[in-house]
Amino acid sequence: MFLRRIKAKHLFLLPAVLVLLSFSIFPVIASLVLSFSSFSLTQVEERLTFVGLANYTKLFTDARFLFSLKNTFMYVFLGAGLQYVLGLFLAMLIYEETIANRAYRVIFLIPMMLTPVAISYTWRMMFHETYGPVNHILSLLGMPGVPWLSSTKVALLSVMLVDAWQWTPFVMLALLAGRMSISREYYDAAGVDGASKLQTFAYITFPILIPVSLTVILIRSIEIAKIVDIIYVMTGGGPGISTESLTMYGYITGLKQFNLGYASALAYTLLVIVMVFGFLFLRIRGRLE
Amino acid sequence: MTKRIIRVLPYIVLIIWFLIVMFPLFWTVVTSFKNPIDVFRGPKYMPFIDFRPSLKAWNNMFVRDRQQILVPLMNSIIIVSTSTILAVGIGSMASYSLSRFTFKLGRFSNKDLAFWIISQRFIPPIAIIIPVLIMFRVLRLLDTRLGMIIVYTAFNLPFVIWLMRDYFDSVPQDIEEAAMVDGCSRLETFVRIVLPLAFPGLIVSFLFSFVMAWNEFFFALILTFQKAQTIPLLIAGQSTQRGVEWWNISAMAIITILPALLITLILQRRLVSGLTLGAIK
Numbered sequence A: 001m002f003l004r005r006i007k008a009k010h011l012f013l014l015p016a017v018l019v020l021l022s023f024s025i026f027p028v029i030a031s032l033v034l035s036f037s038s039f040s041l042t043q044v045e046e047r048l049t050f051v052g053l054a055n056y057t058k059l060f061t062d063a064r065f066l067f068s069l070k071n072t073f074m075y076v077f078l079g080a081g082l083q084y085v086l087g088l089f090l091a092m093l094i095y096e097e098t099i100a101n102r103a104y105r106v107i108f109l110i111p112m113m114l115t116p117v118a119i120s121y122t123w124r125m126m127f128h129e130t131y132g133p134v135n136h137i138l139s140l141l142g143m144p145g146v147p148w149l150s151s152t153k154v155a156l157l158s159v160m161l162v163d164a165w166q167w168t169p170f171v172m173l174a175l176l177a178g179r180m181s182i183s184r185e186y187y188d189a190a191g192v193d194g195a196s197k198l199q200t201f202a203y204i205t206f207p208i209l210i211p212v213s214l215t216v217i218l219i220r221s222i223e224i225a226k227i228v229d230i231i232y233v234m235t236g237g238g239p240g241i242s243t244e245s246l247t248m249y250g251y252i253t254g255l256k257q258f259n260l261g262y263a264s265a266l267a268y269t270l271l272v273i274v275m276v277f278g279f280l281f282l283r284i285r286g287r288l289e
Numbered sequence B: 001m002t003k004r005i006i007r008v009l010p011y012i013v014l015i016i017w018f019l020i021v022m023f024p025l026f027w028t029v030v031t032s033f034k035n036p037i038d039v040f041r042g043p044k045y046m047p048f049i050d051f052r053p054s055l056k057a058w059n060n061m062f063v064r065d066r067q068q069i070l071v072p073l074m075n076s077i078i079i080v081s082t083s084t085i086l087a088v089g090i091g092s093m094a095s096y097s098l099s100r101f102t103f104k105l106g107r108f109s110n111k112d113l114a115f116w117i118i119s120q121r122f123i124p125p126i127a128i129i130i131p132v133l134i135m136f137r138v139l140r141l142l143d144t145r146l147g148m149i150i151v152y153t154a155f156n157l158p159f160v161i162w163l164m165r166d167y168f169d170s171v172p173q174d175i176e177e178a179a180m181v182d183g184c185s186r187l188e189t190f191v192r193i194v195l196p197l198a199f200p201g202l203i204v205s206f207l208f209s210f211v212m213a214w215n216e217f218f219f220a221l222i223l224t225f226q227k228a229q230t231i232p233l234l235i236a237g238q239s240t241q242r243g244v245e246w247w248n249i250s251a252m253a254i255i256t257i258l259p260a261l262l263i264t265l266i267l268q269r270r271l272v273s274g275l276t277l278g279a280i281k
Helices: A002-035 A054-059 A063-093 A099-113 A116-126 A133-140 A152-180 A184-192 A197-225 A229-234 A246-256 A260-288 B002-032 B036-040 B056-064 B066-100 B110-122 B126-138 B145-169 B173-181 B186-197 B199-215 B218-223 B231-239 B246-267 B269-280
Strands: none
Touching: A002 A260, A002 B066, A002 B110, A002 B126, A002 B145, A002 B186, A054 A260, A063 A152, A063 A197, A063 A246, A063 A260, A063 B002, A099 A152, A099 B002, A099 B246, A116 A152, A116 A229, A116 B002, A116 B231, A116 B246, A152 A197, A152 A229, A152 B002, A184 A197, A197 A260, A229 B231, A246 A260, A246 B126, A246 B218, A260 B110, A260 B126, B002 B246, B036 B246, B056 B066, B056 B246, B066 B110, B066 B145, B066 B186, B066 B199, B066 B231, B066 B246, B110 B145, B126 B218, B145 B199, B145 B218, B173 B186, B186 B199, B199 B246, B218 B231, B231 B246
C-alpha cells in the first residue's frame, strides 16, 4: 500500500513536470546561453559562437531597444493603472445580487474572451480618421477629431485603450469577487455609525480589497509587459517605431532578421524585469498580510 | 438636484460602459454586410437606413475563399481541442497529486511547487520561443499540427493545475478512502470518484483553456508558416494581401470570436464564479 502510494503520487505529477521542463525550464536556460552567443539561422552552417556580454552591451546602447523598453513601461504603468481604476469603479457598481447586475457581469466579461487579433482589426477600423465611427461620433458631440493611429503620440494611447477595453473585465471580476466576500456586518456597523457611502468605501471596502488589488495589478502588469498581438495588427509598431513594445522588437530582430543571440539577450532582459517586478510585488503583498 | 444626479450616475456609467463593450461587436457585424463603397464613404451605421446591406463578404468567405479559410479553421479546431483535452487531463492529474500528497524537496513543499507551476504562465513568450523554434526545427515539428498541440498543451497546463487544485481540495477524502478500501486503485478512484465530483472545475478549465488557445497568436506566428496556420494568423495576415478589405476581415473576425462568445454566454455564472475563484486565490 505504502509503495503504491509513492508511485501514484509521482506518476500523477510526472507528465505535467515533463511538459513544463521541456517548454519552460529547458528553453529558459537555452535562451540564457543563446543570449551570450551569436547565432543566426540564415548562415549556411549554423554555428554557435560565444561572444560574452557583447549582446548585452550592444543592447543598452541600442536606441531602438531603449525606446521599446520605455514604451513597454508606459503600457504597463498607464495601462494597468487605467484598467485598475475602471475595473474597481465597475465592480463597485455591480456587486449587489440583482438580476440586472448579473446580466451586466456576463456582458462586461465578453471582451476578455475575444481573440485579440480579431478585435484589434475592429478597433483599427473604428479608429480610422476618415471613415471610422469614433471620430464621427466625436464630431457629432462637437469635439475635434483625434489622429488615433497616425500620430506618434496618440497611437500609443490607442493601443493602451484597446488593451484596457479587453482586460478591464478581468480586473473587475477579481475585485467583484473580493467585494462579494466581505461580510455584511462591517457595513451594518458602518450604517449604524452613520458613515456615508464614500466613507464606507474609503475605510472599509478599499482597505480590505488591497491584497486582491495588488494581485490583480501584478497579473495585469506582467501580462501587459508581454503585449504584442494588438500592436502587430493595429499599428505594426508604427507610425515609425512609436508603438513598438519589447516583444515586438524582439520579434523583429530575432525572427525577421534572424539575430537569435541578440533577440535572446533582449528577451532575457524582459524576463528579468518581469521577475524582479513580480518578486517586489509579492514582497509588498507579503508584508501587508 | 445634485443628489438626484449622484443617484442616477451609476446607471449612466453602466450604460456608457455597456455601449463601449457592445459597439465594436455591433460595428464588426454591420461592416461584414457592407459593400466596399459603404465602408469608404464615411461611417454608415444602420443597414437599410443609411446603406444597402450586401452578402458579398459572407459569400466571399463561404464560396470564393472557402479553401483559404477552411484549412486554418480546421487547424484551429484540431489543434485547440486536442491540446485542451491534453492540458486538462495532464493538468488535473498533476493538480490532484499536489492536492492529496505531500512533496518535499529540500526546503520546498507543495505550496512552492504550485507557485512555481503558476509562475510559468508569466514567462514572456519571447524568452522561450527561440529555443523552442530551434528544438522544433531539429525535431521537424515546425509548421505541424502536432507541434502546435504540444505547445498549447504546455501553454495551458499551469492554469489548469492552478484552477483544479481548489476543486480537488474540496472533494472529501473519506469517499476516496472508502473506494480504495473497496479495492479500487488510485487511478480508478481518481477517474471514477474524484473527477466526477470535480466536474464543474473540469468544465471551467476546459472552456477557459480552449478560449485561450483559440485566441493565441504569438506562438503560432513564429512556429507555423502555412500548413499548420491557425485562424488568428489568417486574420493577422489580411492587411498585406489585396489591401485592407474591411468587409471580409469583419466576416472572418465574427467567425473567429464566435466560439468564445458562445462559451461565455452558455457558461455565464459558472464562468464568473469559476474565474473569480481562480483570480482571488
